Amino acid sequence: MSQYFVIASFELHPDQLDNWKTLSKEISKDMTKADGFISRDSGIDENGLVYCLVKWQSKTHQEAFMKALEARDTWEQTMAHFSSIANMETMKPKNLALF
Numbered sequence: 001m002s003q004y005f006v007i008a009s010f011e012l013h014p015d016q017l018d019n020w021k022t023l024s025k026e027i028s029k030d031m032t033k034a035d036g037f038i039s040r041d042s043g044i045d046e047n048g049l050v051y052c053l054v055k056w057q058s059k060t061h062q063e064a065f066m067k068a069l070e071a072r073d074t075w076e077q078t079m080a081h082f083s084s085i086a087n088m089e090t091m092k093p094k095n096l097a098l099f
Contacts, residue, residue: 003038003098004056009049011090019085020050034068036061050086059097 012020024042031037036057044050056062069075082088 002058004059004062005096005098006052006054006056006062007094007096008052009090009092011049011087012085013087016085017044023082023085024052031065034061034065037065049090059095062095 028040031040031054038055038057040052040054042050042052054062056065069078072078
């Protein structure tokens with residue numbers, strides 16, 4: 001079983017950096033409870049592009065976490081909140097299996 005990375009980049013809506021920092025901490029706290037979670041880091045480059053890197057024990061663990069998230073009653077509200085901070089039109093996800 002290979003480790004698995006999820007990498008995403010996106011722009012923030014204007015004046016949302018502080019809100020992103022708060023939400024990012026909440027996301028990290030939620031993920032640490034997930035089976036197969038290894039680590040999560042995020043940062044911002046000089047052009048204001050945010051990068052999130054999440055490492056899982058496997059693709060199966062990552063997919064199970066996403067299914068559980070999407071099954072929550074609050075999923076739509078969560079995504080609306082995330083979209084009010086992150087410009088979803090600029091979102092670029094990339095998934096990598098490590099060997």
